[in-house]
Amino acid sequence: MSEDKDAVDAITAQWFAVRPELDTAPMAVFGRIYRIAKAMGDAMEERYQRFGISRGEFDVVGTLRRSGAPYTLSPRQLSATLMLTTGGMTGRLDKLEKAGLLCRKPDPHDRRGLQVTITDRGLALVDEAVTAGLEVQRAALTGLTDAEVAQLTGLLRKLLAGV
Template sequence: MTDASKDAVDAITAQWHAVRPDLNTDPMAVFGRIYRIAKAIGDAMDETYGRFGISRGEFDVVATLRRSGAPYTLSPRQLSATLMLTTGGMTGRLDKLEKAGLLCRKPDPHDRRGLQVTITERGLALIDEAVTAGLVTQRDALAGLAEDEVETLTGLLRKLLSGMP
């Protein structure tokens, strides 16, 4: 590997090798890059969704309703389970999104104690634009890889994720 192709993670692992040559820093090299990539793409997605007046977390709520298919309705409990959020965290997001006119909450006709959350027409239009813009941002981030490299990376990440606790 040439010095020009080395990155900050290489510098960190080289420092560890210099002071602790007994350590295998391969895991650090992998996860150091994953953390840095996640931070960089997270920032880029925040900027992209911010153009639509929503955060990544708010995007996730509206996108989950959109992906659920017509009539784009789920209970707060279903949303919380899908997004791995506490009910308190979900309530805050729903309050903000309802105030923005992107979704509405109505009583569940099948459960007097329950609610249903439905995407509004405004929310549907916004999420369709935001998901398209988000995919452009993500595609741009992958621009340095060939199509077969993206497929290989996808497979490797899927395999890595399936082995996680």
Template sequence: MSERPEQPRDPVDAIVAQWAEVRPDLDTTAMEVFGRVNRLSRAIGERMDRAYARFGISRGEFDVLATLRRSGEPYALSPRQLSATLMLTTGGMTGRLDKLERAGLLRRSPDPHDRRGLRVTLTDRGRELVDQAVGAGLAVQTEALSAALDAGRAGQLADLLRELLAATEE
């Protein structure tokens, strides 16, 4: 009867079907995208938490180390730059830096050009740890993606998401 090929059903289909029963007037099309985006974010996030936990850090802490690592030599940024990049308040950043500094993964030193500011620098141990952890985090994501989609469809998905994200974050 249906002209569409068989699709696997997922939890969002069930939610959409429930709404159609009790509120058939609602247009739930957008939920088919954002409902799945939310659930995927959460599911993969939990797996990445576990991957990073093996290195003794949380996902938020990994993000700090990774931002420093990505910035290249000398692996130094200000707390301000870090909290802007990670969309975190300065109070939240203070806490993360405290933990990471206590763990010996980074170091705070005065900014030579601005006495209000600090420079946060990756220690050698921090660089080594993040170099390992980034591989573990990517492995989690790669495994989940390649289990579901071949390279062509994965690329299609990435392109559609890019368009949506670019328009959304404007």
């Protein structure tokens, strides 16, 4: 395989050999997206482990952090933002609360509801973790110019809107 060819090129070439009538352009795009997502997910998971949290747990404390002061959301709001079931969210909240990164308290406006708030410890941790995660992402983009990053961002935004 030449320097400009990758594993996805090999896969699409194999399909062309056995089914030359197929348009494998979508496979070439999504095959690379899937591989990038897997590699970056693994790299981010490894980076967040340094902070004692998983990528999914980072997503919870990160969502609270980026919601702005007072860094409080309901479990339902968190579930909707992160596309998680309430059961999946409960498990993450339990672990993060036990670690002292967030706290749950009754919602003063809804007797049946809860509010989840990031703690000072959680705030400090997520601020460090987001910086570390961005370093990983930035390093992955070093082969692209700023203009290419902007173009890729636009193209991916357009693709996401279409799906």
